[in-house]
Amino acid sequence: MIVLWFLLIIILSVLTKWHANYLMKQQKYYITKLIVTISCAIQLIFIYALVKEIIRYLTQILNVFYR
Known part of the structure; x- marks a missing residue:
């Protein structure tokens, strides 16, 4: 799921840049x-x-160290 959020952020950034340049x-x-x-x-x-x-x-990883 983390990779999906990274990809969505990158795709949205690229599309926004392309569309903004087109409008400019x-x-x-x-x-x-x-x-x-x-x-x-x-x-x-x-x-x-x-x-x-x-x-x-992170909470799962830190929970391992806590026990």
Whole structure:
């Protein structure tokens, strides 16, 4: 699941960059800002899910040392 979150974050970043460059060539600056802002919000959710998965494994690893 961790790999899936990494891939989703990378794919979203690449698609956002491609779409932003396309819109900048057409001089649509406000739409570009909107697309980048929405992408950042979605990536924030993806990063939250990624950290949640990483913490789950970290607690299992630290639990081994605790016992």
